[in-house]
Amino acid sequence: MKVKPKHPIERYEARAKIAKALGHPSRLIMLDALSDGELCVCELTELVGADQSTVSKHLSVLKQAGIVSDRKEGVMTFYRVKVGCLQGFWQCIESVLKENLKTQRAAIGA
Amino acid sequence: MKVKPKHPIERYEARAKIAKALGHPSRLIMLDALSDGELCVCELTELVGADQSTVSKHLSVLKQAGIVSDRKEGVMTFYRVKVGCLQGFWQCIESVLKENLKTQRAAIGA
DNA sequence: GCTATCTATGGCGGTTTTGCCATAAGGCAA
């Protein structure tokens, strides 16, 4: 029997866009910090230790994916996490990492 | 107070590698199909409609991330999902997409 | 042996991402 995609391709493209936005260490560091509450760009810049323009672009990626939202207050811009499911995301990722560790250990032992 | 990453950078890099592996439509299509059980490369190639070498490389990415494992049987190689948390991952992604739709609608309405 | 099938790998262009620099835009204070 022929195997076919369960959903239209556009659905997978939309999903991939979200996952791709989560696929960079600096963006994950920022999201982790933002889980405790909103932070301004200056704080996030110091957090990841990259150029301010780089951080701003990373935030733009997260915003375009709908993962964070921003709020201007005077000169500063505060970003906050917009979705509540990231906890589940972390757990999923961590469970993969844990499984990988187990596999590596088994490979060494064998 | 200075904000600092909650975990060592390597941790975020490992996490990002997983997320990045999930950041391509073809790979998501394959993972979705593989949730029903293992499939050979030839079936997955037909599924995504790309070159066989392209599919093989996509599978290599998923395998290196520890998301799938493979099993050789004669000439064929069967891939299967290695982790059980992907369902939670889908739900997280879908909740982001749903939230984005809401935001877009609100933007149009306003 | 030879041939056909299935899969993995190398290579090559084209596209996308990434990070920094420079700079522009906007707000606050003196």
Next chain:
DNA sequence: TTGCCTTATGGCAAAACCGCCATAGATAGC
């Protein structure tokens, strides 16, 4: 106004990603 601070954007080069072609390796069957 001038100056300072914060953020966003454009540009550029380096790197990574992606897709196909060609091909090599391995196995099954003749």
